Amino acid sequence: MIYSSRYPDVAVVDELIHDRVLGRAAARGALPALVDAVSGRTITYGELAVLVERLAAGLSAEGIGAGDVVALHSPNTVLFPVVFYATTRAGGTVTTLSPLATAPEIAKQLVDAKARLLVTVSALLPAARDAAERVRAETGTAIEVLVCDEAEGHRSVLGLLRDGAAPAPAVDPATGVAVLPYSSGTTGVPKGVMLSHRNISTNLEQIAGLHRIDEGDRIIAILPFFHIYGMAVLLNNALMRGATVYVHPRFDLDAFLTSLERDRITHAYLAPPVMLVLAKHPKVGQLDLSHLKRIICAAAPLDAALQAAVAERLGVEIGQAYGMTELSPGSHIHVDGxxxxxxxxxxSLFPSTQARLVDVASEADVAAGEPGELWIRGPQVMLGYFGRPEDTDAMIDADGWLHTGDIARVDADGNWFIVDRVKELIKYKGYQVAPAELEALLLGHPDIADAAVIGVYDDDNAEIPKAFVVPMPGAALTAEAVMDYVAGLVAPYKKVRRVELLDAIPKAASGKILRRELRQRERAQS
Incomplete structure (x- = not known):
């Protein structure tokens, strides 16, 4: 059975994302667009429009144009969106990197994305410089590292500002890649997700009638901009609608709670761990949050009891949303009101979006009301994985259905629930952690003969990576040593947080790891 949205279809939007998002920025003039929640530094919409145009002209003068990739490696700052939209205005593609990424992780993405420039901040220069040197050593290509602030020996992006309009980008919105975020998809190592201008602009149109923010609304930005969730709701949608975004460089509990009250936040986009804070932290009860209208929680499933507890405590409307990087990113949302x-x-399902629920083994549609793997078809489905046609074909079938790897069900009223996951991907506090990536690192340890990683749940019911490790004969390997080894190679959210030593990893005759047996083992021990 094919499920369609209960809402009318929307027209496909063939508009470049910087035009879609900032088309009214100059007219909004002195309205604050971005406020640094720590320093108070403010960029108005009029200033944002000028900065984006001047930096786009500078990037064009540096030779950045259609097909060129600029890597943006930064925490949330008020200049992040300036670099982001200036790159697409120049005709280029942005690939975003976590500020927590290690030098090897950065280098791997730079090579895979074929990035020409790396833009970072001075605090992250050690990793950025190391990554650039690794790329030079591996490929012979020198990648210049620029900074958004100031650092000796590096040009600042502000030094690239030029007067006059940038050349019009020769980009087809339907096929031109605006953003190249990296996702593990349903399995495997991180892959570049090619999102076109049409994908993103149309997804913004799809959400417009379901969830509304307006000029005068105030958005708290604790989600990372580099992640598709933050990119979509804190930059693209918020700035298109004329909201003021209060930018936090990282999540700090006191700063977050202070900002909610001080900055009279009207909309908060959060992940489940922060919802737990709102439900239980004593300071929350002391705050005046009367201006808060709406909370949307996504990135990982939110428990019904926790959702209800926050709604009752704060007296605000709380809903969830669903999507993935490969969906630009949205397909479902709790509709306002x-x-x-x-x-x-x-x-509910977004307009112009179709869904199927299928049996994982047979790929036949399941009966009404029964759970099945969620397949999505619509204009927000990615172009594909960059340079990986086989992975693309495994994710999107010949009829255009994207196989999400998530198990869902829909009730008779058209309400959708995510109930399980087929895919191996681990969601640690909303971040994607690919078991295959961790397994490859573990197998690089001289004392590890074999390894497998699955997601397990800690005492707070949060999913964490657990490694099952087979030591080399005679090796004096400990769980602590394994965790320390991985921690030195990956961003903090990717760390292995539990280790169990085994004599052998269960595998099929094909050599594929039998993760279901590891999960059964884990359940038996719990």
């Missing part, structure tokens, strides 16, 4: 939607559901 839909008070009858049950807790734990991810809302």
């Amino acid at each position: 839909a008070a009858d939607e049950p807790p734990a559901c991810v809302g």
Whole structure:
């Protein structure tokens, strides 16, 4: 059975994302667009429009144009969107990197994305410089490292500002790649997700009638801009609508709670760990949050009881949303004002979006009301994985259905629930962790003969990576040593947090790891 949205279709939007998002920025003039929540530094919409145009002209003068990739490696700052939209205005593609990424991780993405420039901040220069040197050593290509602030020996992006308009980008919105974020998809190592201008602009149109923010609304930005969730709701949608975005460089509990009250935040986009804070932290009860209208939680499933607890404590409407990087990123959301939607559901299907629920083994549609793997088809489905046609074909079938790897169900009222996951991907506090990536690192340890990684749940019911490790004969390997080894090679959210030593990893005759047996083992021990 093919499920369609209960809402009318929208027209495909063939508009470049900087035009779509900032088309009214100059007219908004002195309205604050971005406020640094720490320093108070403010960029108005009028200033944002000028900065983007001048930097785009500078990037064009540096030779950045259609097909060129600029890597943006930065925490949340008020200049992040300036670099982001200036790159697309020049005709280029942005690939974003976590500020927590290690030098090897950065280098790997730079090579894979074929990036020409790396833009970072001075605090992250050690990793950025190391990564650039690794790229030079591996490929013979020198990648210049620029900074958004100031650092000796590096040009600042502000030094690239030029007067006059940038050349018009020769980019087809339907095929031109605006953003190249990296995702593990349903399995495997991180891959570049090719999102076109059409993908993103149309996804913004799809959400417009379901969830509304306006000029005068105030958005708290604790989600990272580099992640597709933050990119979509804190930059693209918020700035298109004329909201003021209060930018936090990282999540700090006191700063977050202070900002909610001080900055009279009207909309908060969060992940489940922060919802737990709102439900239980004593300071929350002391705050005046009367201006807060709406909370949307996504990136990982939110427990129904927790959702209800926060809604009751704060007296605000709380809903969930669902999507993935490969969907630009949204396909479902709790619609504004839909008070009858049950807790734990991810809302309704976006307009112009179709869904199927299929049996994982047979790929036949399941009966009404039964759970099945969620397949999505619509204009927000990615172009594909960069340079990986086989991975693309495994993700998107010949009929255009994207196989999400998530198990879902839909009730008779059209409310959708995510109930399980087929895919191996681990979601640690909303971040994607690919078991295959960790397994490859573990196998590089001289004392490890074999390894497998799965997601398990800690005492707070949060998913964490656990490694099953087979030591080399005679090796004096400990769980602590394994965790320390991985921690030295990956960003903090990718760390292995539990280790169990085994005599052998269960595998099929083909050599594929039998993760279901490891999960059964874990359940038996719990």
